[in-house]
Amino acid sequence: MCGMDHVDKILTQWQRERPDLDVAPMGTLGRVKRLHQCLMRRMDQTWAVYGLNDSSFDVLATLRREGAPYALSPSDLMASTMVTSGTMTHRLQQLEKAGLIERVKNPADGRGFLISLSEKGLALIDEAVAAHVATQAELVSGLSDEQRVQLDELLKQFLAGLEST
Amino acid sequence: MCGMDHVDKILTQWQRERPDLDVAPMGTLGRVKRLHQCLMRRMDQTWAVYGLNDSSFDVLATLRREGAPYALSPSDLMASTMVTSGTMTHRLQQLEKAGLIERVKNPADGRGFLISLSEKGLALIDEAVAAHVATQAELVSGLSDEQRVQLDELLKQFLAGLEST
DNA sequence: TTTGAATACCTTGATATCAAGGTATCTGGT
DNA sequence: ACCAGATACCTTGATATCAAGGTATTCAAA
Numbered sequence: 001m002c003g004m005d006h007v008d009k010i011l012t013q014w015q016r017e018r019p020d021l022d023v024a025p026m027g028t029l030g031r032v033k034r035l036h037q038c039l040m041r042r043m044d045q046t047w048a049v050y051g052l053n054d055s056s057f058d059v060l061a062t063l064r065r066e067g068a069p070y071a072l073s074p075s076d077l078m079a080s081t082m083v084t085s086g087t088m089t090h091r092l093q094q095l096e097k098a099g100l101i102e103r104v105k106n107p108a109d110g111r112g113f114l115i116s117l118s119e120k121g122l123a124l125i126d127e128a129v130a131a132h133v134a135t136q137a138e139l140v141s142g143l144s145d146e147q148r149v150q151l152d153e154l155l156k157q158f159l160a161g162l163e164s165t
Numbered sequence: 166m167c168g169m170d171h172v173d174k175i176l177t178q179w180q181r182e183r184p185d186l187d188v189a190p191m192g193t194l195g196r197v198k199r200l201h202q203c204l205m206r207r208m209d210q211t212w213a214v215y216g217l218n219d220s221s222f223d224v225l226a227t228l229r230r231e232g233a234p235y236a237l238s239p240s241d242l243m244a245s246t247m248v249t250s251g252t253m254t255h256r257l258q259q260l261e262k263a264g265l266i267e268r269v270k271n272p273a274d275g276r277g278f279l280i281s282l283s284e285k286g287l288a289l290i291d292e293a294v295a296a297h298v299a300t301q302a303e304l305v306s307g308l309s310d311e312q313r314v315q316l317d318e319l320l321k322q323f324l325a326g327l328e329s330t
Numbered sequence: 331t332t333t334g335a336a337t338a339c340c341t342t343g344a345t346a347t348c349a350a351g352g353t354a355t356c357t358g359g360t
Numbered sequence: 361a362c363c364a365g366a367t368a369c370c371t372t373g374a375t376a377t378c379a380a381g382g383t384a385t386t387c388a389a390a
Contacts, residue, residue, distance in 0.1 A: 251339095
């Protein structure tokens with residue numbers, strides 16, 4: 001428990017240079033950032049096997065877990081994935097070009113569309129998500145089940161405090 | 166403790182659609198991702214006050230906490246910030262254009278440079294980092310000190326397991 | 331000394347993202 | 361029926377990022 005990791009070294013530097021600042025929160029947030037970066041890099045490798053990346057996987061998975069008939073509007077997808085409309089437009093263009101989704105005009109609302117998984121998209125995401133889950137299991141294997149649950153609860157409370165504001 | 170957050174809803178959907186998969190790790194990693202997104206957005210607002218963003222703050226802060234004479238090579242900066250050489254080249258171009266850093270040829274190695282904080286850059290980062298620390302204190306205020314320390318330890322162990330590989 | 335491998339950094343080309351603004355469509359009040 | 365405001369989505373322009381490859385310099389072994 002005495003090992004200095006990368007973040008600890010940063011905090012030590014700040015303490016020397018700016019002893020007026022309380023940098024304890026910086027340690028926590030720094031580790032969240034670094035952890036996110038590491039995790040994304042590993043998961044990217046799995047997605048790449050299926051010709052996907054974070055973005056495309058995100059959209060296909062959102063449609064897939066919705067259940068049959070695997071269809072949502074672009075607005076629904078924007079809300080679920082927390083990206084802007086321009087970003088979603090771009091993601092959908094790529095996925096449509098790849099034949100993984102289909103888009104039809106929403107018969108009930110002339111302004112909108114419905115995006116649905118193609119047969120090919122459904123097959124792909126079903127395979128990819130299984131591999132993804134396996135990768136994730138490996139990534140958390142450094143923690144005991146008990147620790148993972150404890151981490152879950154802390155993250156959940158942290159998020160609750162942030163998202164309420 | 167019974168509230169379903171966004172991530173819980175996603176897990177519930179997957180359990181219905183793919184009961185064959187163990188999605189517990191997905192919950193943890195999903196929260197890390199979402200937390201990172203929320204935190205970055207808030208911190209960006211503080212950086213913007215000083216005309217900075219994640220990238221530029223990262224470089225200036227790395228130089229600042231190094232201590233006088235606030236100088237590192239691009240390679241050192243790449244290692245500290247975990248970005249590729251192309252990214253660092255771009256960041257340094259922007260910062261140089263803004264007059265926040267200065268670059269001189271390394272007299273000891275004709276291949277390399279030394280990047281140092283300009284007077285303006287030093288003054289700016291000293292102000293910005295104080296504001297940044299205040300923002301971070303606010304961001305973690307949803308957790309008790311005890312919880313924050315507990316989270317720290319879990320994150321540290323998680324990272325240790327990942328970065329060793 | 332010479333030369334091949336390693337290193338330091340930059341360039342290029344492709345993606346992903348956002349903010350701001352545009353157009354078409356819907357909705358509710360008059 | 362009409363119109364104003366809300367909504368759904370796309371477009372534009374600017375940034376940030378990476379992977380792959382290029383050039384100049386250093387280092388180390390023969």
